[in-house]
Amino acid sequence: DTGVSQDPRHKITKRGQNVTFRCDPISEHNRLYWYRQTLGQGPEFLTYFQNEAQLEKSRLLSDRFSAERPKGSFSTLEIQRTEQGDSAMYLCASSPLDSPSQNTEAFFGQGTRLTVV
């Protein structure tokens, strides 16, 4: 098990372009999360999947953002018509689901740093 993997690590794009990031969670982890982290701030929650179902979305996730986890394994986060304010580190995390009432720590990937110019 190599941990949570994110690709690409860095992305520079022009304003108005679309970008897509990929996250491969730890195998057999049912839960997958996307967070956004801007400079000098803590990560902020964007969205959460349990298996292939997207169960929660933050108000931060505007209609230009879409996330999928089609087979309950890897996930993609797409940003359409990027804006300079989208520049941030996008972090993916996963955690196992042992029982409905049990919470365990989330394991984070190294993130994708997006720069919109």
Add this chain to the structure above:
Amino acid sequence: AQKVTQAQTEISVVEKEDVTLDCVYETRDTTYYLFWYKQPPSGELVFLIRRNSFDEQNEISGRYSWNFQKSTSSFNFTITASQVVDSAVYFCALHPISGANNLFFGTGTRLTVIP
């Protein structure tokens, strides 16, 4: 409302000194989890500890120790005999049982250990 406050933005210590990172949280939930994560320059958040709201026993793991005080809504983190490798940004986070299934992070404390 759920909120985590890390009032110390940056701390610098000389190697081998002890350092305490403060964390104060707000939640209306009676059941919640508290976490500490370390973020080295590589960017990956490394899990350090999880505490549930019913367990106020302090914990020690090597040079790390945590002091959870429910009465003051604090979950402080102490590094004893700091080392250069401890230099990183440290985040405290809250996970309430109710509501959204996510972590609420503080703004982090950047620790620099000077050799």
